[in-house]
Amino acid sequence: MVRYEGEPIAGVVAEDEALARDALTAIAVELEATPAVGDIEAAVAPGAPLVHPDWRGYDVAFDYPRNGNVAAELNSDPDPEALANAFKQADLIVEAEYRAPRQYQAYIEPKSALASWESGRYIVHTASQFPFNVRDQVASFLGVRVSDVRVIGHHIGGGFGAKLDAGLEPYAALFARAVGAPVKIDNDRTEDLLTCGCRENAVVRMRTALSSDGRILARDVDCLMDNGAYSGEMPFMASLPMHVFGQVYRSGPTRIRCRLIYTNTAPTGAFRGVSGTYLYFALERNMDECALRLGIDRRQFRIKNLIGDGEATLVGQVLSDAGLLREGFDEIERMAPWSEVSRKDASPGKLVGVGIAATTWLTNPGAGSVTLKLNEDGTVGLVTAATDNGSGAVTMGVAQIAAAELGVKPNDVVIQMPDTDSAAYDAGSQGSRTTHVVGRATLAAAAEVRQKILAIAGDLLEAAEADLELADGAVRVKGAPSRSVTLSQVATEALRSGGPIAAAGSYATPLPAFNPSCATGLLFPTFPTPTYHVHLAVVEVDAATGQVKVVRYVVAQEVGKAINPDAVRGQIQGAVAQGLGYLLYEGLDIENSRYKQRTLETYRLPLAVDIPNVESVLMEHGDSAGPYGARGVAEPPIVPVAAAVGNAICDAIGKSINRIPIRPDDILEAIDVDGRLEPA
Amino acid sequence: MELSITVNGAPHVIDVRPHATLLSVLRDSLFLTGTKRGCDEGECGACTVLVDGYAADSCIVAALSVNGSRVDTVEGLGGQHGDLDGLQRGFVEAGAVQCGFCTPGFLMTLTAFMRENPNPAADEVRMAIAGNICRCTGYSQIVDAVRIAVANRPQ
Numbered sequence: 001m002v003r004y005e006g007e008p009i010a011g012v013v014a015e016d017e018a019l020a021r022d023a024l025t026a027i028a029v030e031l032e033a034t035p036a037v038g039d040i041e042a043a044v045a046p047g048a049p050l051v052h053p054d055w056r057g058y059d060v061a062f063d064y065p066r067n068g069n070v071a072a073e074l075n076s077d078p079d080p081e082a083l084a085n086a087f088k089q090a091d092l093i094v095e096a097e098y099r100a101p102r103q104y105q106a107y108i109e110p111k112s113a114l115a116s117w118e119s120g121r122y123i124v125h126t127a128s129q130f131p132f133n134v135r136d137q138v139a140s141f142l143g144v145r146v147s148d149v150r151v152i153g154h155h156i157g158g159g160f161g162a163k164l165d166a167g168l169e170p171y172a173a174l175f176a177r178a179v180g181a182p183v184k185i186d187n188d189r190t191e192d193l194l195t196c197g198c199r200e201n202a203v204v205r206m207r208t209a210l211s212s213d214g215r216i217l218a219r220d221v222d223c224l225m226d227n228g229a230y231s232g233e234m235p236f237m238a239s240l241p242m243h244v245f246g247q248v249y250r251s252g253p254t255r256i257r258c259r260l261i262y263t264n265t266a267p268t269g270a271f272r273g274v275s276g277t278y279l280y281f282a283l284e285r286n287m288d289e290c291a292l293r294l295g296i297d298r299r300q301f302r303i304k305n306l307i308g309d310g311e312a313t314l315v316g317q318v319l320s321d322a323g324l325l326r327e328g329f330d331e332i333e334r335m336a337p338w339s340e341v342s343r344k345d346a347s348p349g350k351l352v353g354v355g356i357a358a359t360t361w362l363t364n365p366g367a368g369s370v371t372l373k374l375n376e377d378g379t380v381g382l383v384t385a386a387t388d389n390g391s392g393a394v395t396m397g398v399a400q401i402a403a404a405e406l407g408v409k410p411n412d413v414v415i416q417m418p419d420t421d422s423a424a425y426d427a428g429s430q431g432s433r434t435t436h437v438v439g440r441a442t443l444a445a446a447a448e449v450r451q452k453i454l455a456i457a458g459d460l461l462e463a464a465e466a467d468l469e470l471a472d473g474a475v476r477v478k479g480a481p482s483r484s485v486t487l488s489q490v491a492t493e494a495l496r497s498g499g500p501i502a503a504a505g506s507y508a509t510p511l512p513a514f515n516p517s518c519a520t521g522l523l524f525p526t527f528p529t530p531t532y533h534v535h536l537a538v539v540e541v542d543a544a545t546g547q548v549k550v551v552r553y554v555v556a557q558e559v560g561k562a563i564n565p566d567a568v569r570g571q572i573q574g575a576v577a578q579g580l581g582y583l584l585y586e587g588l589d590i591e592n593s594r595y596k597q598r599t600l601e602t603y604r605l606p607l608a609v610d611i612p613n614v615e616s617v618l619m620e621h622g623d624s625a626g627p628y629g630a631r632g633v634a635e636p637p638i639v640p641v642a643a644a645v646g647n648a649i650c651d652a653i654g655k656s657i658n659r660i661p662i663r664p665d666d667i668l669e670a671i672d673v674d675g676r677l678e679p680a
Numbered sequence: 681m682e683l684s685i686t687v688n689g690a691p692h693v694i695d696v697r698p699h700a701t702l703l704s705v706l707r708d709s710l711f712l713t714g715t716k717r718g719c720d721e722g723e724c725g726a727c728t729v730l731v732d733g734y735a736a737d738s739c740i741v742a743a744l745s746v747n748g749s750r751v752d753t754v755e756g757l758g759g760q761h762g763d764l765d766g767l768q769r770g771f772v773e774a775g776a777v778q779c780g781f782c783t784p785g786f787l788m789t790l791t792a793f794m795r796e797n798p799n800p801a802a803d804e805v806r807m808a809i810a811g812n813i814c815r816c817t818g819y820s821q822i823v824d825a826v827r828i829a830v831a832n833r834p835q
Contacts, residue, residue: 018697105815106813107779108716108724108726108779108782108813108814109716109779109781110717110718155780157716157780158781158815159779188720189718389779390779390816392778569775570817570818573819573821574778574815574816577817577818577819578818599721600719600723600724600813601721601723605813605815608806608814608822608823609806609810611818611820612820613820614818
């Protein structure tokens with residue numbers, strides 16, 4: 001059965017690409033058409049065709065609620081009586097529906113894989129964010145042990161979540177064994193787009209009960225998320241509303257239902273910020289609508305309902321430092337005072353609006369490791385399967401930490417590319433985890449290497465270890481810098497006494513406590529190592545054309561400790577650009593189960609002329625577990641962007657637009673309800 | 681068919697298929713893989729090279745149409761010992777490289793642009809690179825790289 005356009009059904013191996021494409025046309029496929037469903041709302045309607053008629057018989061990794069086209073379902077309604085009472089006693093109920101499209105990661109390097117079969121093992125070369133996951137998925141596909149597969153990582157031409165799962169690698173490995181020669185598969189752009197695990201489209205319906213003095217009394221949330229035809233990690237995403245709707249604002253008794261829906265479309269998957277991007281859009285658009293209906297200032301309304309230090313989220317996780325959200329609002333106020341940016345000095349024909357949005361996000365806790373060795377020339381070798389997905393987390397962050405601990409220059413840390421044969425497990429470049437988790441593993445490895453260095457240097461210098469320091473590639477006696485030995489001398493001496501200097505360090509973030517009975521279907525229970533974010537946008541809307549220009553974009557972000565401040569700001573700038581693309585330009589439209597946009601010509605990405613310089617303030621309240629206090633940094637700055645800019649646009653035009661993307665046509669249509677605003 | 685081109689100053693005579701693109705000749709025949717393939721339709725700019733000094737998307741240039749031309753790729757920008765040129769150093773200093781896959785295209789577009797516009801304003805730079813897509817950086821650091829390269833240019 002073919003369940004989506006782009007699903008692999010046959011393959012051709014040839015000596016070059018042109019020959020392979022010619023041979024493909026020689027394959028005749030006879031398909032019998034059966035009813036399909038390409039839309040999440042149609043898929044849950046009574047009588048909808050089942051994407052997986054045999055879903056009951058499937059082997060799933062965890063036992064979670066499933067039913068027909070509902071691939072996974074989360075339900076939470078801890079106090080139905082309190083919820084009903086709150087809605088009964090509310091002074092105001094705000095009800096709305098929010099929509100978001102699929103977003104294609106559109107990394108500039110399409111996916112590619114090269115595999116060979118050598119001495120009974122599969123060797124796979126790939127630019128993956130998560131080599132160990134690729135190893136496991138290739139082994140599972142081929143029915144071999146994971147140790148029969150070796151994955152060698154390469155520089156990644158962008159991934160943003162789409163290169164966490166295996167894509168072409170299992171097929172390359174299968175074909176390589178079948179033909180007895182190395183096989184390479186390259187996606188062209190359309191193949192890549194059609195089969196990519198894009199950010200899912202979704203519908204979020206929300207009712208909010210309010211008191212006239214501006215308190216949120218209760219909330220009722222219903223989400224439909226598009227799973228596509230097959231599930232990867234999407235069942236985990238159905239848990240995200242449980243986090244988003246309780247970790248920024250107090251909302252009283254809260255009922256949440258989230259259904260992940262099978263459709264006859266490409267499987268959806270991880271894209272930076274995952275479901276948080278549109279869930280926060282829904283939450284923060286709702287916050288604006290609540291404040292406007294109550295006649296309360298939108299910023300004040302938020303601050304009044306912010307959670308604080310030590311409050312628990314809907315899953316029962318206690319956020320000891322959630323008061324940092326308030327500090328984020330204060331930092332934004334210092335950079336862009338609300339009363340000033342709300343003044344709206346518009347030029348003729350333009351409408352100016354301001355939007356603000358807050359986010360609590362996590363640092364992925366997955367396990368990682370590092371091996372450090374002292375090379376005989378005094379440089380430091382660093383072996384890890386952690387990957388650098390363009391963020392610099394390994395080549396800058398982790399390398400800087402190793403360099404600082406061992407007193408060498410960052411350029412003298414020699415990093416091996418990821419290799420599942422030589423490095424221990426690493427949970428991949430996802431959820432901003434690398435600097436935090438692998439950095440922490442680096443500290444552990446460095447402490448042991450440092451100890452070995454000091455023991456040998458102490459002998460060479462006839463000094464107590466406590467009197468030694470590591471700096472400038474040497475070990476020196478404190479206060480007597482002329483008494484020193486180079487790390488090269490130490491490494492060479494080690495070969496005669498005790499053997500080469502090397503050590504490994506490992507780390508995985510302990511998971512926070514939570515309340516397991518808060519919901520059913522809660523596969524993603526906690527948000528470890530939380531980070532806090534407030535974003536503000538000022539936009540100018542052209543009343544005649546509907547074009548949006550982002551005039552100012554301001555970010556306050558809790559980073560724990562910025563190991564490399566320029567790299568942190570670079571991640572914020574790039575994440576905001578992706579968020580602006582999401583809100584203003586991008587989106588895959590699905591028609592008859594097929595994408596309408598199929599190349600970069602029709603899938604409109606943000607360009608240099610579209611993106612402002614982002615102003616950011618880095619808040620540094622160290623996390624006690626992080627290396628030097630560092631928390632995750634790179635993923636979350638995309639999360640509040642659609643919310644902040646969406647609110648700014650709606651403020652500018654005085655109308656609600658509750659769907660992503662907001663394109664010029666949508667703006668003109670919204671304005672047009674009571675007549676186009678004429679340019680002054 | 682026979683194609684004669686000068687790439688980064690070196691003359692080449694190459695046997696190519698009639699429909700071969702300049703990109704495929706550079707990557708697959710000359711193994712100059714610094715020029716990247718991103719979309720094959722002239723949208724992303726990752727394959728930008730200079731043809732007789734002008735920036736062109738090599739993925740949509742028929743190789744035989746540039747017979748006799750001079751082609752410059754990112755491999756030809758730096759010095760012989762791997763040292764970077766001023767614009768490349770500007771990219772490093774500004775943090776204008778994240779994943780790096782689009783970088784060669786930006787460098788070639790800007791190399792051509794800055795020959796005509798040695799002291800561009802920021803909005804002129806943004807317009808000049810509007811045909812190159814970077815998915816990582818959000819572009820500001822690339823604009824900064826040009827400013828730094830101009831400031832550091834020997835007088």
